[in-house]
Amino acid sequence: MKKKNPLIHKIVIIGSGPAGYTSAIYAARANLNPLLITGLNKGGQLTKTTNIENWPGTFNNISGIKLMENMENHVKFFNTNVVFDQVLKIKISKNIIELNCEKNKYFSYSIIIATGSSPRYLNIQSEKKFLGKGISTCATCDGFFYKNKDVAVVGGGNTAVEEALYLSKIVNVVYLIHRREKFTAEKILMNQLYKKIKLKKIILYTNYTITNIFDTKPQLSEIEISHTNNENLKKILFISGLFIAIGNIPNTKIFKNIIDMDNEYIKVYKHNSHSSTQTNIPNIFAAGDVVDHVYKQAITASASGCMAAIDAEKYLNTLNLIN
Numbered sequence: 001m002k003k004k005n006p007l008i009h010k011i012v013i014i015g016s017g018p019a020g021y022t023s024a025i026y027a028a029r030a031n032l033n034p035l036l037i038t039g040l041n042k043g044g045q046l047t048k049t050t051n052i053e054n055w056p057g058t059f060n061n062i063s064g065i066k067l068m069e070n071m072e073n074h075v076k077f078f079n080t081n082v083v084f085d086q087v088l089k090i091k092i093s094k095n096i097i098e099l100n101c102e103k104n105k106y107f108s109y110s111i112i113i114a115t116g117s118s119p120r121y122l123n124i125q126s127e128k129k130f131l132g133k134g135i136s137t138c139a140t141c142d143g144f145f146y147k148n149k150d151v152a153v154v155g156g157g158n159t160a161v162e163e164a165l166y167l168s169k170i171v172n173v174v175y176l177i178h179r180r181e182k183f184t185a186e187k188i189l190m191n192q193l194y195k196k197i198k199l200k201k202i203i204l205y206t207n208y209t210i211t212n213i214f215d216t217k218p219q220l221s222e223i224e225i226s227h228t229n230n231e232n233l234k235k236i237l238f239i240s241g242l243f244i245a246i247g248n249i250p251n252t253k254i255f256k257n258i259i260d261m262d263n264e265y266i267k268v269y270k271h272n273s274h275s276s277t278q279t280n281i282p283n284i285f286a287a288g289d290v291v292d293h294v295y296k297q298a299i300t301a302s303a304s305g306c307m308a309a310i311d312a313e314k315y316l317n318t319l320n321l322i323n
Contacts, residue, residue, distance in 0.1 A: 008107045009035045011312055012099060014087050015114030017044025018298045019288025021071035022305030023112045023312075028078035030313045035081045035106060037099070042084065043068035044116040045248065045289075046298055048138040049159075050166055053188075055299065067298075087115075089254060095283060110283040110316060112308045113255065113266060114301075117248035117289040122154070126215040134220025135213075135242045139163040143170050146241040152177055152223065154210055155245035161185040161193050163245050168201040175237055177205045179228055205235070213242070250290045259284060266290045277308040278315070285312050 013023045016038035027034040046052075049064030058067070075082060085101040090111070092098075099106040119137035121127055127135060136142040139153075143166060151171050153164045156178035162185075164176045176193075183190060196202040205225060211234070212224035220242060227233035250264050259279045260267040266286040270276045277285045287308035288301035 006105075006107050008096060008109060009033070010108070010316055011035075011110045011112065011309075012037065012097070012106055012108040013112045013114060014099075015039055015044070015116055015288065016042050016072070016082075017046060017068070017114060017116045017288060018071065018302040019116070019305035019308070020044075020112070020114035021068070021075050022302040023114055023287060023309045024075045024080045024082075025071075025078060026306050026309035027112075027312065028075070028080050030309065032309075032313060032316065033079075033081075035083065035108070036075065037087055037101065037106070038082060038084050039115060039251075040086050041116070041118075043072070045119075048140055049162065050140050052298070054186075054297075087254065090258065092258070092281065092283075097283065109319060110285070110312050112277075112305070112312060113252075113259075113279075113284065113286040113290055114288045114305055114308070115251040115290055116301075117250050119244065120247045120249050121244060122210060122246070124210060124213050126213040129215055130213065130220045130242075133218070134240060135244065137244050139166045139243050142241070142243075143167050146171050148172050149240040150175070150238065151241035151243065152237055152239045153243045153245060154178070155247070156180055156183045156185065157245070157247070158185045158189060160245035161189045163243050164202055165189070165192055165196060167243065168196045171241075173200070174202045175205060175239065176202055177208050177210060177225055179207065179209045181206050208235075210242075248289065248296075252290050259286075263293070265293050275311045275314065277304060277311045283315060285315075 010032045011027050011034045013020050013036045024034050024036045046064040051061040085103045087099050087101050089100045097108050097111050147170050149171055150173050152175040154177045164174045167174050207228045208225040210223055211226040214222045222238050225235050268277050268291050285308040287304040
């Protein structure tokens, strides 16, 4: 019996955050019939955000989960095939990309990598031991378990301040630990933070880092923090929960040694005046957190997803694949 030739998609989008979903919308409208592989973390990092106040047109606030649900529904409105699967490995042969996933295998003439990022950890001894037992990277997911208890948040950006503000409504007190004097969070968030500090719901420890997580008990109970300018200046904080918000690492491991990267971020090139999201491999494009080490905003990820879809369409036009 003759072996049936596999279906070769025009484009496959890997990832279901703002970049991935936006890519799919534009690819579908360009008649590319995209396949979108969600990854295990459907909706990406944004699903861990409570209120989004800076998405244009949604000034009455919208949760990250709801925004991503809206994006998914928008994608499906254009009949995009959305599959819940995880890409484990890709292989390129004669300009066709083979995607080996946990459940299935797919083939495509082009792909857009929009795999987003994952939380960065402290890399301190005992950290892994207490994951799920006092250490978390998501206040909206786990904050409820610490009602009326003392917790700490570490970080100095939007996410850290948002986590602290959210937790301050639930817990007894929040210790906000930041290795620098100044925060990088938006001013509107800082204004809210200072109000909570006046109410003594949040206590600041600036110029401090976590140097020890004590593991004498089954659950997290105490940490040591040290001053960045004086290592002899240490404090012990007795807490029930520690929320880590020190940034993210791009999810690009499976593309290592295949695509050009710089410090784990995928490098994109302006090959010509018509493309700025193309990688060193002509039929592979990248968008969102995997290429952005500066802005790291949902709206900039979405914008780069749009760009990647347009660039991919132009590439596919050269193959005469678009009807």
